[in-house]
Amino acid sequence: MKPRKLPRYVHGYVDRHGAPRFYFRKAGWKSVALPGLPWSPQFMEVYERALKRGEGIELGSKRTVHGTISAALISYYQSAAFSEALAKVTQQNRRAILEAFRADHGDKRVSLMHAKALQNIINKKRPAAQRNFKKAMRGFIDYCISHNLMKVDALEGTKLSKMKTKGHHTWTEEEIAQYRTRHAPGTKARLALELLLQTGHARADVVRMGRQHVRNGKLSMRRQKTDVQFDIPLLPDLVAEIELHPKVGLAYLLTEHGKPFTAAGFGNKFREWCDQAQLDHCAAHGLRKASAVRHALNGASAFELMAWHGWKTIGEAQRYVDEANRMLLAESAGAKMRTTSG
16 A cells, blocks of 8 residues: 655654654745644644645745745755755755755845854754754755855854764673673674674665675675765674574565665664663664774774775764774773782
8 A cells, every 4th residue: 555645735854863753834834843643633633724824825925936045945956966966865854954944934035145144043953953954054055156046155154052962872892792682693683783883884874785785795885875885894793693584685674564674763673672771872873983993993094994984084084093092092001000000
């Protein structure tokens, strides 16, 4: 059975926590958040109210007006800079951010967009959301400037709040052992951990991994987010775990219905497996970081980390090399103290 279409003017996306979000959005009308799932009673109740609330708006305001932010965004979505240069998952994430911006400011003149207005919008967001907003707006504004829709870079001079955290927690070796104790070899939960840890790649890539990507013991793929190619040998622990699972379909990880996971669906399932292991502070992305730390501790250079994990810039890789050096130097200092004490 084909999935039922969304009601008219309803737009949906999956947020960074894997939760589905739905909004009533129509040009010239106020955006309305819709509760629950499409076609459910609570969803339809708010949806019907949103429709009635906009019935009195004049026809002229329903059309996209040339020169507005709304018109510029429509043009941007259709451009190669958006539809071809960005990975599908990046398009989805950035479009969700830009559509929220459009709902509030779509009727304004794009040429009059200025830094003070954007700074006011940025200030109302949390640090992580500020960075996502600025990335999404960066591409849009670059497009507007290159097509003479704007003359001044409205993002220039805007400031972001400092991040209070360092992002996802990096799994420790003790936490990896704790998860393995709870989830035995041969289970789907264990295979998920080994794929994430032994390849060091993000969940969006892990859910696509399968036998079709392996040649002569080497896994060859492109990162979904950045389209960067990576070619890495399958490590012994991962090979041993894969051999414990039936060869059904192409993807290594399959749902209970025998279908490949979506990135969001896998994230939710892995969250359950972590909770079962009493690791509620751990997440899938933390294993990518743990993989980088492991490689760096074993002497991998920043360039080697870039090749393995598919990073475009050396800065990301160098952070893990520096962290590994710090850990090794501290261990060396401790060993010298023990020798002196003896």
